[in-house]
Amino acid sequence: MQTVRRITRGDDRMKKVLGAALAATLLATGVARAQQGEVKVGEINSYSGLPAFTEPYRKGWQLAVEEINASGGVLGKKFVVVSKDDGGKPADAVTAANELVSSEGVAMLTGTFFSNIGLAVADYAKQKKVLFLAAEPLTDAMTWAQGNKYTFRLRPSNYMQAAMLAEEAAKLPAKKWATIAPNYEYGQSAVTVFKQLLSAKRPDIEWVSEQWPPQGKIDAGAVVQAVAAAKPDAIFNVTFGPDLVKLVREGNTRGLFKDRPVVSLLTGEPEYLDPLKDETPEGWIVTGYPWYSLKTPEHDAFLKAYQAKFNDYPRLGSIVGYATMKAAAAIINKAGSTDTDKMIAAAEGISVATPLGPITFRAIDHQSTLGAFVGKTSVKDGKGVMVDTVYRDGAAYLPSDDEVKKLRPQN
Structure with missing residues (x-):
């Protein structure tokens, strides 16, 4: 009887082992099947570093993903975004990119805000041969000097927006100009191209002062004092976020902007x-996004969906996030695959619908033709707004193919 009991206990143990193995197999099979039913893209941004822009951006791409999946997903599968915060640090962004590619198996990388971070992820994409759809970085190096076959960019670049503003600045009688810009890749690039473009239109221009406050740490009093001492006729400003608020407040207090034209990149966003x-200065010439005055079928549909989902109005970040994921899905669908080379081929020249109208990603430099609104700042009901706005098509503010060939390495 003892022998029988031992055999029975052994059988019980064997059944438990076999049962556990079977459960593990079924679980693994279920996970594999679930993964086979998904197409994943990786998304990286400075959520903790600049929430004013990146939180609306996140809402934008979340709305896009919801709409994409409601209409059948991508390649007949669920479209999934795996998102990571880079904390505003290039090294952390590269680490996040590596985790998304190596551990999550994403089909492509998207996102980033700061230009230096975008360039770091673009270099990673080149080294690892993975497609990177940059959402927000504005530096011209992204698609030209440091451009590569794996990197595409959605937002209108520094060159494009500076060209729009230089067009307006050239009409001003001002001859002596000062510049104020954050001392990192985006600010340096913006000032360089604006000076180049405005000087080409107006050879009589004289540049009398350049101020380079560190991003996020502006000493507004010192900057305003230095600019005032140079006695410029006009100012080109590139600061944004909390730095912009400090600069405006200090400039208003000290009368820097009184009877002095200011051309300001991004301030209308x-x-x-x-x-x-109500501290918004009157009459600054800016690029931005006057969502409250746009009346087109594409924007009306986006605005209605966005407000219904989030009970809030969109910011420019919302447009960028939304269009980024719509573009990512369109690229994969056109490629019919998540193979990198096939997606690159599909992305070159692809047309994508956005709330601001159709855009194209140029094959020559992988820059999209998304444009920007140019107008002037004003105050309405105690709030800053853009007035006298005109949408400038990005395609009209890009250099020719021959010019791009000189700017972009053959890689």
Whole structure:
């Protein structure tokens, strides 16, 4: 009887082992099947570093993903975004990119905000041969000097927006100009190209002062004092976020902007204009996003969906996030595959619908033709707004193919 009991206990143990193995197999099979039913893209951004822009951006791409999946997903599979915060640090962004590619198996990388971070991820994409759809970095190096076959960019670049503003600046009688810009890749690139483009239109221009405050740490009093001492006729400003608020407040207090034209990149975007409230200076020439005055079927549909989902109005970040994921899905669908080379071939020349109208990703430099609104700042009901706005098609503000060939390495 003892022998029988031992055999029975052994059988019980064997059954438990076999049962556990079977459960593990079924679980693994289920996970594999679930993964086979998904197409994943990786997304990286400075959520903790610049929430004023990146939180609306996140809402934008979340809305896009919801719409994409409601209409059948990508390649007949669920479209999934795996998102990571880079904390505003290039090294952390590269670490996040590596985790997304190596551990998550994403089909492509998207996102980033700061230009130096975008360039770091673009270099990673080149080394690892993975497609990178840069959402927000504005530096011209992204698609030209440091451009590579794996990197595409959605937002209109420094060159494009500077060209739009230089067009307006050239009409001003001002001859002596000062510049104020954050001392990192984006600010340096913006000032360089604006000076180049405006000087080409107006050879009589004289540049009398350059101020380079560190990003996020502006000493507004010192900057305003230095600019005032140079006695410029006009100012080109590139600061944004909290730095912009400090500069405006100090400049208003000291009369820097009184009877002095200011041309200011990005200032008309709600995420940067809203915090100024009734301190918003009147008449600055800016690029931005006047969501409250746009009346097109594409934008009306986006605005209605966005407000229904989030009970809030969109910022420019919302447009960028939304269009980024719509573009990512369109690229994969056109490629019919998540193979990198096939996606690159599909992305070159692809047309994508956005709330601001159709855009194209140029084959020559992988820059999209998304444009920007140019107008002037004003105050309405105690809040900063853009007035006299005109949408400038990005395609009209890009250099020719021959010019791009000189700017971009053959890689």
